[in-house]
Amino acid sequence: MxxxxxxxxxxxxxxxxxxxxxxxxxxxxxxxxxxxxxxxxxxxxxxxxxxxxxxxxxxxxxxxxxxxxxxxxxxxxxxxxxxxxxxxxxxxxxxxxxxxxxxxxxxxxxxxxxxxxxxxxxxxxxxxxxxxxxxxxxxxKKLRPKDDYKDEKVYRAYYYDLDSNHHVNNAHYLDWIVDSLPRDFVNSHEPKDLAIKFDKEIKYGDEVVCQVMQETEDSAVKTCHAITRQGELMALCEVNWQKMCFNRD
Amino acid sequence: MxxxxxxxxxxxxxxxxxxxxxxxxxxxxxxxxxxxxxxxxxxxxxxxxxxxxxxxxxxxxxxxxxxxxxxxxxxxxxxxxxxxxxxxxxxxxxxxxxxxxxxxxxxxxxxxxxxxxxxxxxxxxxxxxxxxxxxxxxxxKKLRPKDDYKDEKVYRAYYYDLDSNHHVNNAHYLDWIVDSLPRDFVNSHEPKDLAIKFDKEIKYGDEVVCQVMQETEDSAVKTCHAITRQGELMALCEVNWQKMCFNRD
Missing domain, CATH: 3.10.129.10 (Hotdog Thioesterase)
Known part of the structure; x- marks a missing residue:
């Protein structure tokens, strides 16, 4: 229902x-x-x-x-x-x-x-x-870590990232994942599909590394992301992107 | 109206x-x-x-x-x-x-x-x-920078912190300011009043320092905050706090 x-x-x-x-x-x-x-x-x-x-x-x-x-x-x-x-x-x-x-x-x-x-x-x-x-x-979808991430940024879990379960709310992972991509790319693309898998809890004050790589085939762009804490895998994410269409309707 | x-x-x-x-x-x-x-x-x-x-x-x-x-x-x-x-x-x-x-x-x-x-x-x-x-x-309220901030944390402006004016939205400053206080303090206090003054725009990718000091007089607690970028003042904030009351109603 x-x-x-x-x-x-x-x-x-x-x-x-x-x-x-x-x-x-x-x-x-x-x-x-x-x-x-x-x-x-x-x-x-x-x-x-x-x-x-x-x-x-x-x-x-x-x-x-x-x-x-x-x-x-x-x-x-x-x-x-x-x-x-x-x-x-x-x-x-x-x-x-x-x-x-x-x-x-x-x-x-x-x-x-x-x-x-x-x-x-x-x-x-x-x-x-x-x-x-x-x-x-x-x-x-089976998500697996990649061997060849190209870039990374470091993020820290802030007080307001926490939810009533006292860990970083799952929504915030996408703040980090999207920020790890170039601004021009995010402003000119939108996701076609996105899969994300959460392995471990991220706690207050944790510093995590958000790794990223991009795979381009013809006009299709896919980005693969891993979030790790001291080398331990916290989450994996894959996004297929399309060019942003401003006059869709 | x-x-x-x-x-x-x-x-x-x-x-x-x-x-x-x-x-x-x-x-x-x-x-x-x-x-x-x-x-x-x-x-x-x-x-x-x-x-x-x-x-x-x-x-x-x-x-x-x-x-x-x-x-x-x-x-x-x-x-x-x-x-x-x-x-x-x-x-x-x-x-x-x-x-x-x-x-x-x-x-x-x-x-x-x-x-x-x-x-x-x-x-x-x-x-x-x-x-x-x-x-x-x-x-x-006239807010002035203090000479003796005690702690500081560094924050970076993320993609999703930006609004349609293409700078960090004013609401996000409070994400940083609250995170710069100890978690136990924030979980046991609530603001009585808060004044914040915005001096300069913060742009995508900017790294800012959020400085903080606490003034305690009897049971009253006041925190003073400054957000700076490469030494330049971006914003000032002062908060008077009271003990959080869980059974107010």
Whole structure:
């Protein structure tokens, strides 16, 4: 069952290009899932009471076009299934005519806020959401670290990067990943698809290295990213880009 | 004339303490002023067409209590007057009962996006907003640099820190300022009042130093902040803090 939330994009949601910032896109999606989860045991306040948190392990986004400042959109989400340890949730952003602008698939785990360890899935939450038990788990893109990253920048986790799980919120990784690309490139391209896999938590004050390499084939540009902390892999990301189209509509 | 905008706080608007993040508070206020300005010559799209931008030079915030994730609020704004070069705008955030949670005063200038130079105030915009010409300008707190800052941290302006004026958005300064304080302090205190003065633009990739010192008198704690770039003053900020009250209501 899809849960819908209407929203009009603010200028603060958009960068200098005027397009929705990717971290804010994730924030909007999280707002829709919390809207759906709030009355259930999976909602933020019930989770906190029980000392639990949701942690995303992987996202896959497909973009038609990123909405712009002032645009009215509908953000939707659906709990699409679960198995013993993993929960799956889809998201989308539609324009006013109901056309998909972004579609996302995501994989989540429950974790114990104190021990920071994985918990098994909660049948009761799945039942409340009408999410089916999946005999076969959805397949996500296999991301692997590259041998030949070309550039890197160092980032530090700031106080406001932290969320109620007391670690860097997953949306902020895209602040770093996008900043690790040249400004002119980001201002002239938009993502076609983006896959990101979260391996380890990043904590307050951590310094991470965001490595990047670019693969160009004909007019297609792909960028591959790794975030590491003291050599340990924290996250991997791959983005296929297209030239930004200013007069799409 | 006050312009009102209703909003329900998302978890993404709040930090690990659950309280509205100060940069997001500014984003919400900017959303209300753009809501009021959009149909006028002072709205973002009309401004952009004419190669102009609004730049804030000073804010003063007074806090009763910061709202929390899930809370419904009304954000309001009012253009309170202008003179030859300066425009004044007040903001507020009210709870559902109409109680003021935050009040803000602000001072703005118009600037030319290309030359990055100050422009005189625009009578037509003021007229559209019903803002009076002020013979006497509102008095803002005089902020002066200190001689004895105790700590400092270095920050770099990221791609997504930029706004449609192609410089670091004023809200982001508070990301840096709050991060320059110890995490335990921020998690156990909330601002009573905050004054910030913006002197120079910070551009993409700029490295800035955020200096801080703390003055404690009885139970009152005040922090003073300076943001500099290669020794040049970019912004000054002073915050009076109170112990965070978890069961205020």
């Amino acid at each position: 899809r849960y819908y939330k209407d929203y009009q994009l603010e200028y603060a949601d958009c960068g200098e290009s005027g397009q929705l910032k990717l971290p804010r896109m994730i924030d909007l999606m999280m707002g829709s899932s919390e809207g759906q989860l709030a009355p259930t045991l999976g909602g933020a306040s019930a989770m906190k009471e029980r000392g639990r948190g949701w942690v995303v392990t992987q996202y896959e986004f497909e973009f038609t076009s990123l909405p712009r400042a002032g645009q009215k959109v509908r953000v939707w989400t659906e709990a699409v299934g679960y198995n013993r340890f993993l929960s799956y949730r889809d998201f989308g952003i539609e324009d006013e005519a109901g056309k998909d602008l972004v579609i996302a698939h995501s994989q989540w785990v429950l974790f114990d806020l104190k021990s920071r360890k994985l918990l098994p899935s909660d049948d009761k939450i799945a039942e409340e959401l009408g999410a089916p038990f999946l005999a076969k788990i959805p397949r996500f | 006050r312009y009102y905008k209703d909003y329900q706080l998302e978890y993404a608007d709040c930090g690990e303490s659950g309280q509205l993040k100060l940069p997001r508070m500014i984003d919400l206020m900017m959303g209300s002023s753009e809501g009021q300005l959009a149909p006028t010559l002072g709205g973002a799209s009309a401004m952009k067409e004419r190669g102009r931008g609004w730049v804030v030079t000073q804010y003063e915030f007074e806090f009763t209590s910061l709202p929390r994730a899930g809370q419904k609020v009304r954000v309001w704004t009012e253009a309170v007057g202008y003179n030859r070069f300066l425009s004044y705008r007040d903001f507020g955030i009210e709870d559902e009962a109409g109680k003021d949670l935050v009040i803000a005063h602000s001072q703005w200038v118009l600037f030319d996006l290309k030359s990055r130079k100050l422009l005189p105030s625009d009578d037509k915009i003021a007229e559209e907003l019903g803002a009076p010409f002020l013979a006497k300008i509102p008095r803002f």
